[in-house]
Amino acid sequence: MRIVPLLVSALLTWGAIHLFNTQLSVGGSKTPRLGYFLSPQHGFWQNAESTETNYNDNIVLKDLQGKVEVYIDDRLVPHIYADEDNDAYYVQGYLHAKFRLWQMEFQTHVAAGRLSEIVGKERVPTDQFFRRLGMVYGAEKTKAFVEKNNPEMQSAIDSYAKGVNAYIAQLKPEEIPFEYKLLDYKPEAWTSLKTYLFQMFMSYDLTGRGAVTDLQMSNARNYFGYKDFDRLFTDVQDSLDPIIPKGTVYAKPTIKVVPPADVQTAYLGDTSGNSTAMAPFVPNKSNGSNNWVVGGSKTKSGRPILANDPHLGLNLPSLWFEVQISTPTHRTYGASFPGSPAVIIGFNDSIAWGVTNAGRDVLDYYEMKFKDSTLNEYWYNGQWVKAEKRTETIKVKDSANVIENIAMTVYGPTMYDYHYKNSGSGGKNLALRWTAHDGGSGLLAFYKLNHAKNYEDYLEAISHWNSTGQNFAFASKTGDIALKQQANFVARWYRQGDFILPGQDSTYAWQGYIPTNENPMIKNPERGFVSSANQKSTDHTYPYYLGAASNFPVYRGVIINRKLAALSNATAADIQKLQMDNYNVFAEMARPVIMKYVNQAALTADEKKYVDIMNSWNLVSDVNEKGATVFNVIWDSLETSIWGDEFAGATTNIGWPDEITLLESLKRDSLYSFADNIKTKNKVETISGAVMDAIKKATVVLQKADKEGKLGWAAFKDTRVSHLLKINPLSALHLPIGGGRHIINATTETHGPSWRMIVHMTDEIEAYGVYPGGQHGNPGSKYYDTFINHWATGKYYPILFLHLKDAPTHKRIKWLMTFTKA
Amino acid sequence: MKFIVSILLTALLAFVAGLFTQLPWWIFAISSFVVSALITQSPGKSFLSGFLGLFLLWVILAIIKDAANEHILSTKVSQILPLGGSYIMLILITGIIGGLISGFAALTGAYLKKTS
Numbered sequence: 001m002r003i004v005p006l007l008v009s010a011l012l013t014w015g016a017i018h019l020f021n022t023q024l025s026v027g028g029s030k031t032p033r034l035g036y037f038l039s040p041q042h043g044f045w046q047n048a049e050s051t052e053t054n055y056n057d058n059i060v061l062k063d064l065q066g067k068v069e070v071y072i073d074d075r076l077v078p079h080i081y082a083d084e085d086n087d088a089y090y091v092q093g094y095l096h097a098k099f100r101l102w103q104m105e106f107q108t109h110v111a112a113g114r115l116s117e118i119v120g121k122e123r124v125p126t127d128q129f130f131r132r133l134g135m136v137y138g139a140e141k142t143k144a145f146v147e148k149n150n151p152e153m154q155s156a157i158d159s160y161a162k163g164v165n166a167y168i169a170q171l172k173p174e175e176i177p178f179e180y181k182l183l184d185y186k187p188e189a190w191t192s193l194k195t196y197l198f199q200m201f202m203s204y205d206l207t208g209r210g211a212v213t214d215l216q217m218s219n220a221r222n223y224f225g226y227k228d229f230d231r232l233f234t235d236v237q238d239s240l241d242p243i244i245p246k247g248t249v250y251a252k253p254t255i256k257v258v259p260p261a262d263v264q265t266a267y268l269g270d271t272s273g274n275s276t277a278m279a280p281f282v283p284n285k286s287n288g289s290n291n292w293v294v295g296g297s298k299t300k301s302g303r304p305i306l307a308n309d310p311h312l313g314l315n316l317p318s319l320w321f322e323v324q325i326s327t328p329t330h331r332t333y334g335a336s337f338p339g340s341p342a343v344i345i346g347f348n349d350s351i352a353w354g355v356t357n358a359g360r361d362v363l364d365y366y367e368m369k370f371k372d373s374t375l376n377e378y379w380y381n382g383q384w385v386k387a388e389k390r391t392e393t394i395k396v397k398d399s400a401n402v403i404e405n406i407a408m409t410v411y412g413p414t415m416y417d418y419h420y421k422n423s424g425s426g427g428k429n430l431a432l433r434w435t436a437h438d439g440g441s442g443l444l445a446f447y448k449l450n451h452a453k454n455y456e457d458y459l460e461a462i463s464h465w466n467s468t469g470q471n472f473a474f475a476s477k478t479g480d481i482a483l484k485q486q487a488n489f490v491a492r493w494y495r496q497g498d499f500i501l502p503g504q505d506s507t508y509a510w511q512g513y514i515p516t517n518e519n520p521m522i523k524n525p526e527r528g529f530v531s532s533a534n535q536k537s538t539d540h541t542y543p544y545y546l547g548a549a550s551n552f553p554v555y556r557g558v559i560i561n562r563k564l565a566a567l568s569n570a571t572a573a574d575i576q577k578l579q580m581d582n583y584n585v586f587a588e589m590a591r592p593v594i595m596k597y598v599n600q601a602a603l604t605a606d607e608k609k610y611v612d613i614m615n616s617w618n619l620v621s622d623v624n625e626k627g628a629t630v631f632n633v634i635w636d637s638l639e640t641s642i643w644g645d646e647f648a649g650a651t652t653n654i655g656w657p658d659e660i661t662l663l664e665s666l667k668r669d670s671l672y673s674f675a676d677n678i679k680t681k682n683k684v685e686t687i688s689g690a691v692m693d694a695i696k697k698a699t700v701v702l703q704k705a706d707k708e709g710k711l712g713w714a715a716f717k718d719t720r721v722s723h724l725l726k727i728n729p730l731s732a733l734h735l736p737i738g739g740g741r742h743i744i745n746a747t748t749e750t751h752g753p754s755w756r757m758i759v760h761m762t763d764e765i766e767a768y769g770v771y772p773g774g775q776h777g778n779p780g781s782k783y784y785d786t787f788i789n790h791w792a793t794g795k796y797y798p799i800l801f802l803h804l805k806d807a808p809t810h811k812r813i814k815w816l817m818t819f820t821k822a
Numbered sequence: 823m824k825f826i827v828s829i830l831l832t833a834l835l836a837f838v839a840g841l842f843t844q845l846p847w848w849i850f851a852i853s854s855f856v857v858s859a860l861i862t863q864s865p866g867k868s869f870l871s872g873f874l875g876l877f878l879l880w881v882i883l884a885i886i887k888d889a890a891n892e893h894i895l896s897t898k899v900s901q902i903l904p905l906g907g908s909y910i911m912l913i914l915i916t917g918i919i920g921g922l923i924s925g926f927a928a929l930t931g932a933y934l935k936k937t938s
């Protein structure tokens with residue numbers, strides 16, 4: 001029976017191949033197919049790129065119009081020189097794909113609700129959420145709008161897509177990026193729709209908080225009643241220093257916004273059903289940014305200096321990719337988005353620009369009444385109206401498809417309905433009205449900024465920006481400085497859209513968009529600078545409601561304006577120092593309030609030790625400062641001490657008020673009634689009691705941190721830059737960087753300045769930049785995370801803004817890629 | 823001599839087959855099977871030469887990549903798998919997985935020869 005060993009060994013061979021060719025489940029996650037992954041000729045070893053890689057190349061491609069030369073510098077920044085704009089975008093697409101293919105596809109998969117397709121059924125809730133939010137719907141509408149109205153933009157996006165696909169087409173199976181091998185899938189063809197999906201991804205990140213906060217605010221109003229709600233989520237911000245200086249006189253509004261007659265009873269006073277519907281992940285509250293321009297009157301050179309640092313989630317590979325694009329029409333440098341053509345934040349031969357998030361509310365929910373659970377008809381303006389259905393099919397790896405049928409209303413997609421609900425939404429039908437669904441010109445504003453020559457061009461360019469509100473800062477070589485808040489902003493009445501709105505008729509509908517020339521703006525002001533830091537753009541004399549105050553952090557704006565006002569004879573080095581400034585102006589205001597209520601005699605020795613550390617702290621949240629840690633822990637405990645009891649009874653998600661609310665309430669009112677612990681009967685706690693309670697609780701946390709050697713601010717805060725898949729070995733952990741909330745250097749645990757740029761508008765532009773990442777998306781490249789230490793320690797790279805004639809011989813140019821037409 | 827030739831031939835054919843990356847990664851199982859079916863050896867020796875052929879090939883190929891990469895990626899992957907961040911362990915595991923499959927395939931080849 002010699003056949004037996006034959007069969008056994010054949011079976012063993014088959015079994016071994018099968019075992020190593022299967023994704024195994026280990027502790028909740030799946031391994032790669034180990035045989036494939038480890039095979040040196042197929043798997044990840046192929047991504048172990050030589051540290052001496054030579055990027056010189058001659059590439060022949062069929063869709064080019066002419067020849068393109070790309071000089072690559074020592075930081076792996078490509079400087080693209082093309083005879084035609086579209087060729088430049090074509091090559092930009094090729095290079096984005098070469099260095100960032102996995103990331104650009106992954107991000108658009110997230111936006112399109114396609115994670116389950118690559119990961120499996122555990123991501124179905126995320127996909128459902130984004131599908132129902134109308135992410136694909138919005139991308140399709142923008143695409144259709146651009147194709148109809150902006151042929152120039154469309155051809156740039158199409159050229160870019162062809163470039164991406166040219167790269168994908170020449171990829172050999174073993175050359176696909178590392179993460180595809182890890183998760184076991186393959187790149188697909190790029191389409192122009194993906195560029196629009198990426199824009200929706202950013203729109204969600206920058207304005208999507210409303211999809212959650214509108215529900216939380218409604219719950220909070222229902223729970224507390226409007227009167228107490230209005231104290232906890234107040235519209236008043238005493239410390240506000242708005243983007244447009246106080247006292248500016250605004251023209252009479254073109255749109256006279258009229259609140260509905262029953263707004264008190266049917267809206268503000270409404271306490272009907274709660275909603276606990278929540279997003280699978282909520283855009284970070286600190287998604288904000290700083291930008292400012294110092295005019296020539298305040299600089300040593302007499303020329304403006306522009307600075308920008310957008311605060312976003314810190315990830316590897318980075319959201320940003322540096323690039324120079326030079327064609328006969330323009331020469332532009334800056335940070336681009338892998339997934340989109342052109343430069344997003346940057347400068348050219350004549351001007352520089354930077355953006356921060358406006359924070360304005362551009363997303364509302366309307367509660368709808370449907371005839372029955374088929375959702376075929378809804379009640380609107382006194383009659384049943386037919387609801388079109390949008391079908392979204394979610395493919396799921398190793399499982400059956402999930403189908404979402406979304407009823408489309410006059411407002412937009414019905415995000416929540418009888419079928420799609422969370423535990424407490426009670427089957428409410430909530431339709432979403434969001435400007436990101438309006439279509440619009442998409443990237444056209446940035447495309448035009450890339451080409452802009454002067455202030456008029458800048459104004460014209462940004463007038464096309466209608467998606468998510470941004471503050472566009474501007475500087476020109478000719479000395480103009482300006483800042484304008486731009487988007488399609490809803491002309492709102494007070495509190496419109498802070499809560500779920502009644503949707504059964506048009507009474508509560510938006511009454512129009514504010515004309516772009518009535519948006520807040522400022523040009524060449526007397527004070528010699530312009531700035532924005534996500535604070536409210538105007539004081540209360542602006543004739544339109546800006547949206548709930550909790551959308552607008554106050555303190556960064558205060559400190560930036562204070563520092564800029566004091567500045568004179570500024571150089572680029574001064575501005576670098578300012579971007580990295582760690583002074584905590586919130587603590588400056590809050591510490592005296594805490595200290596006022598400390599009963600020194602009642603402190604234990606341990607408590608006293610920490611109170612002393614806080615009290616002697618220099619208010620600078622530098623890496624080793626213990627005072628910064630103590631202050632933050634005590635403040636957090638104080639919030640809990642004061643509000644925790646009131647919030648503890650809520651059965652729905654009602655959010656949490658802002659720091660400023662507590663601070664300003666305590667400053668205004670020494671008998672702040674929320675200080676009383678409602679759980680103790682027959683006893684009224686005071687602010688002093690709450691402060692002492694907070695110190696006691698904070699001391700426990702601080703002693704633990706102390707023991708672990710983590711009392712220093714950076715160690716306590718523990719900033720990290722995570723890989724998009726949250727895999728620690730691919731992330732940069734425990735970074736030595738100070739800063740934090742309310743601080744100009746707004747670096748928190750996972751969030752912060754995602755690109756720091758400074759542009760000095762001298763004849764030959766002097767510019768600096770750094771971002772927490774590296775140009776190469778491959779974790780196996782030495783360029784994967786090269787900038788992180790520089791970024792953490794506040795250093796900048798001098799930007800190489802090259803003329804073609806100097807490129808071939810420049811000492812920082814390392815490689816040349818040429819692209820020629822087939 | 824047969825033993826050495828088997829090892830070298832196993833490695834060589836696997837390498838050449840591996841150049842066609844559209845084919846599945848385990849294509850070497852077929853070449854290892856064929857080598858052992860052609861060169862008569864005891865089943866034990868067949869297994870060993872099949873194993874060593876792939877073990878050596880994969881270890882050497884991995885070392886070449888890893889050295890040029892200065893262990894950047896192998897150190898990360900070795901933490902993910904998790905192998906404690908040791909690139910040496912990762913290289914050895916790479917070799918063992920290739921070796922095992924190849925060894926079993928060679929064993930099958932040897933028994934086939936005996937059977938026929």
